[in-house]
Amino acid sequence: MSPKFVVVGPPGAGKTTVSELLAKQLNLAFRDVDADIVETAGKPIADIFTGDGEPVFRAMEEEAVAKALEEHDGVLALGGGAVLSAVTRERLKKHTVVFLNVGMAEGVRRTGLSSARPLLSGVNPRATFKALLDARLPLYREVATIEVLTDALDPEQVAEAVIKGASE
Numbered sequence: 281m282s283p284k285f286v287v288v289g290p291p292g293a294g295k296t297t298v299s300e301l302l303a304k305q306l307n308l309a310f311r312d313v314d315a316d317i318v319e320t321a322g323k324p325i326a327d328i329f330t331g332d333g334e335p336v337f338r339a340m341e342e343e344a345v346a347k348a349l350e351e352h353d354g355v356l357a358l359g360g361g362a363v364l365s366a367v368t369r370e371r372l373k374k375h376t377v378v379f380l381n382v383g384m385a386e387g388v389r390r391t392g393l394s395s396a397r398p399l400l401s402g403v404n405p406r407a408t409f410k411a412l413l414d415a416r417l418p419l420y421r422e423v424a425t426i427e428v429l430t431d432a433l434d435p436e437q438v439a440e441a442v443i444k445g446a447s448e
């Protein structure tokens with residue numbers, strides 16, 4: 281069993297929104313590793329970051345991704361930072377991985393000031409988002425088999441571009 285698509289990208293790229301849409305259109309099951317972690321931990325991600333710290337969250341995430349890759353055969357959305365783990369990047373090598381890309385301005389606009397995203401809730405979300413993109417772009421590209429720049433597309437158009445990219 282293997283996911284049909286694994287979806288990666290920065291916060292606000294639309295991983296959750298587009299994965300859900302893709303799954304519906306292709307009549308597949310949808311699963312989101314962030315939601316798996318919340319269920320397992322029994323608390324919101326922001327609470328794991330503040331209460332246990334980011335390294336604990338990353339370890340939980342690595343394990344949750346491995347489990348979902350083994351169990352799920354539909355569309356699987358990963359958390360924005362899942363690719364920071366070299367072990368996860370290695371595991372992703374045998375999968376069809378969609379990188380949803382988003383630029384800084386649009387990424388910040390979409391994520392707003394939501395406190396549900398602990399990494400972006402500091403004093404300067406623009407600079408934080410830029411630093412995050414700079415550090416992660418090579419990692420997203422290392423694992424991706426399909427890349428879609430989502431800035432000027434609505435979620436339906438992104439899903440269309442993914443299906444087109446997969447057929448090429």
Ligand SMILES: Nc1ncnc2c1ncn2[C@@H]1O[C@H](COP(=O)(O)OP(=O)(O)OP(=O)(O)O)[C@@H](O)[C@H]1O
Binds near residue numbers: 296314391397
């Ligand atoms: N292509 C798009 N165009 C406009 N708005 C979008 C698009 N994709 C997603 N959004 C909006 O941006 C916000 C963030 O989307 P979503 O939660 O799907 O991102 P994500 O990549 O899953 O983020 P995270 O890494 O934090 O889980 C939502 O309000 C969603 O409706």
Ligand SMILES: O=C(O)C1=C[C@@H](O)[C@@H](O)[C@H](O)C1
Binds near residue numbers: 290358398
């Ligand atoms: O980009 C990130 O590092 C994160 C993105 C979210 O999906 C969550 O996994 C968490 O808020 C961390």
Ligand SMILES: [Mg+2]
Binds near residue numbers: 295296297312314357
């Ligand atoms: Mg999400």
